[in-house]
Amino acid sequence: MEEGFNKKRAVLTLSQEPEVGAMAAAPVGTVHWSKWSSLPGDLVRRIADSFLASNDLDHYMCLRAVCTCWRSATDEPKDNASDPRFQPRRWIVLDEVFQTEGKLLLLNTDTGRFLHKKLPLLREYYVVATTPSGFFVLADRSPPHAARVFNPLTGDLTRFVAPMPPEVGVAEVICDKGALYLHFLGDSTCKIYMALPGNQGFVSTDCGKKVYNIFRDAILGGAYPQRISGPALVAAFVGLDAQLFLHIEIQGRTPFVFKMNNGIGKIEPVESIGRFAIFIGHHGCLAVDADKFPGMEANCIYYTQDLGSSAHICKYNIKDKKVERLSEVAEFMKQDKKFVLVTARPSTIIQLLCSYTIKCRDSELVWQQTL
Template identity: 40%
Template sequence: MAAPAAGWSSLPSDLINGIADCLLATNDIDYYMDLRAVCSNWRSATADPKNTLELRFRPRQWIVLDEVFENNTRLLVNTTTGRILRKELPLLRNYYVIATTAGGFFVLSDRKYIHRARVLNPFTGHLIPFRTPVPLEQDVAAAVFGPKPTLVLISDRSRTQYRADPASECYTEYVDQENYPMVRLAVLGGMYFDGEDAPVPRIPDVMADKILRMMGAFGVQPLEMYPDDLIDSLSAYNPQLFPNRCFLVKFAGEVLVIIKLKHHMNVFKMDTDRDLLEPVKSIGNLAIFIGYRRCLAVNAENFTSIEANCIYYIRSIDHSIHIYKFDLEDMKEERVSQGIDALHQIGLSYAHPPYTIIQLISSYTVNVRESQLFFARMTEGMSDVRTDGEKVPDNLEDLASFVESMISFDS
């Protein structure tokens, strides 16, 4: 009589690891975690990602979308596979959220002084501790990359770039008005890519010079591209004011340079081997989303409502927000839908939920949360009690409502 077949929990370890490798190849780290949770044999056969700096366990091709302001749930989107994951992250309650990166990391700070930096992998729960405190900047863009890894923070308000490794005692700071615009384009476009085993990436000087000269030829003014200089007057959305912009987008190892004009787009591919910017007529199955806060490319084949070979962006008409797409094949722009102006409770949103993936990704390119640490430190200087006797809220999540009520009270 034949021996009974072994149960699924007794599958050979090489088969289990083969499946695990397939999941990691598409950066579906949450599936990998689910696989390890099936049984003790599968868990012992696979590597534990919770306390390791191995690059294969780092998020690489995810973006973190905010749906609401009040809770610690986030929508994570895999820009290559099209997977959408809603994830509860209770750990965020124990830290201040500073920023998220293009690959899917969270940059946090301790709530206690001196507010040391932490980098969170939302899929494994692994926290990478840094010795350096988080700089007190209001709006921060971040990148995490390399084997150590290296943390890069940039601030448009101070035009400063901060870099540190986990063992660094302090940040290396770069306050360079001339080079900051190019660093900013690289960070916002994902060139400082998460999970890559490489030294600090940079745009070669020759290519940077070519991009700057091309920007000049198209009337793009680098110093007029910062949101903090524009957003108060809504000119960041207004095509009549500063309509020409430049964006960098990295996807699948290639860097694209997009010149956005008033009603037209020009796309170039960066060839660093030959120091050339080659005109591009088609981006194939990609779709690009550009905004003054962030920009990215997605594989449109895996998003049913997103059209390939198109560039999506936000415009303002009569102070309302609209999403447009520019088709690179017929070279025409078309209105797609209303946009989301803000995602928190005191902001006005022209679009109404449930939001489409196009609305959410478009919002991701322009709506960025301020540093919670900056917000918390700002309130430390406020009186504990208002003139009407109402106590200032201790809960940071209630602060937005409080600020709104103060505006109403003072007026």
Template identity: 35%
Template sequence: MADWASLPAELVRRIAHCLLYSNDLDCYMDFRAVCPNWRSATDDPNNSTKLRFRPFRWIVVDEVSETHSRLLINTFSGRVIRKDLPLLSKYFVVAATLGGFFVLANKEPPHPAVVLTPFTGHMIRYKAAVPSYVDISGAALSGPFTGNCYEQYKAVPDSDSFALDFDDEEWGRTFVSMRLAVASGMCAFDNWQTTVAVPPLPLSLVPKISYLMRLYAIDPDKMFSDKPVTAFADLPGTGDANHLFLVASDDGEVFAIIKLQQHLKVFWLDNDNRSEEVEPVKSIGDRAIFIGYRRCISVSANKFLSIVANSAYYVKSTDSSLAIYKYDLEEEKEERVSEAIDSLNQGRLSFAKPPFTIVQLLSSYTVNVRESQLLEMEKLKRQQLPSVPVVRGH
């Protein structure tokens, strides 16, 4: 076995670059531990805004499990690791984010927010308390949107509270795109995330998204269902079968996916073209996309043996069961590939049985989101309150 401590500086630099490029931060941490001269061999970042060490290719797959371990998947390198995170037991788990971050809430009132990085254990503590009366539907780092919520809360570590960020005119114009962008791991503000792998959604693309929704008669009020899987069914008479999803590639390209009954269309949203024109495509290269009402992701298909490139995967209901379907973008053909994981609750029936395949786990990521433990606690407290008798006048 090679002596890591004696590696030449140039080789150390190249290994470090490869690990950071693939965002395999756990391997990079191990590499630093066995290679004491890594600091002198690597260049110091000259710009703190270049988030080289920030997780951004990882997703947290919340399996049907009540333990504090979590399965993390690198959508670029194909690595799958399990992390034991005992710190989760000391907080309310509010949400898991793209990149593998955890949004937590202190168990002691007023429940200030904490962001945990699972690879290093580093925690960012906020002064602001997590709103306990709503489920987390979207945040700067968090993906899932649920229900028909029309509110956006945001805070920085020094904020006194999570402010309700709302502007009637601008919000009405960009809200739908904002929800779609956050669900796909992007942010709908030009000055937010700046990493190449997680590009922000330029506001200049909003007119193109609106154009596609008009073209395919997509009702924005019906796109965000409280029952996402059943609403995705290709059943006659549903009335809201057409939906739009956004997916970003690693090189910053943004694609709009239109889900029609028994059909799917993909469009490239060209930010350089300021008109409403969009370009249909039949190839996304060696990528595969997973679309769902909660979240959407793009993965390197050649890194996962069972995933087919230039395909889209999604969960839908066609009868009394839930299944995963694969759509071949070039052949324009849909086929059923597997049963789906329909719930993260151990007490509920799941059509798919463990051990789960990578296709089942990634598909589950797009439709299944655990409820905030803080909200669960608040609901339980309300249920335990004594009922108040109603006295009616005569």
């Protein structure tokens, strides 16, 4: 978070400092731009690339807005919508409870950076879903409700011809060979939907439960909870990196964490997940670097314990094999079949991430059609 702040401060400094040679003659408070606008293009690109490396696309857009010279030295995201550099990665949209004055709270789970961003465009469409990487999937308000993909960090809107499918569960935007594919998964029917921007409709594929779960796993990067088979059982597969995938079961108050030992071809207990912390809820799970988040403990699993009309946040320390409830008072209460965070503001990062995993965003289009 500090690194991102320093880079943003550097851009502001470069864009606002007066020229040294003109400083004595200029009135107090005058800002001169000519010096910084004449920076070598390769230097401007190096600064811009540092923002792209950390996926701080909003900082990149601010840099391009400084002057024409900086804009011409860098690539235009709207001309390269399918370029992976300009796509959000690991940005999650925190619950609508945290909206204020039309702003949404976004979080980069790789760097720990929060972004409170105003997105007036969302008022012009139905918000159908958000993807695990940070895209908004929208639908036209007018029939046949054509699909749209909105990048909240660059402001780019990709228009699809195809109307929104009748059911939407998990959504993801995938770039392959310079093209953007929009995928939907329908949990109730085990169907997979796919379309390119120019397609007249979504292509749907009926899958058996086993095949469907494989696709669901692939789209969500190996981090999702399986369906709850009882009031106290949650199974999740979490990918920490390319080599390590965990299987986690939470039954009652005792989590079990396993990994596949490829050397011997067997599943074995996990003794440590290093600096990571894992969050598991009814509708999602998430692995983050605990060092990026103050107050979070590494090598732990945070999960929500469903008590029917309420839910508590629990923490399981993998090393000590101890479970503790973080508060005697329930952090979530069930309202209209959904759990709502009821603890006093300001909320902790642990509460925010647990809220993200325990709740599922409702499609505004589906809600409107049921009225």
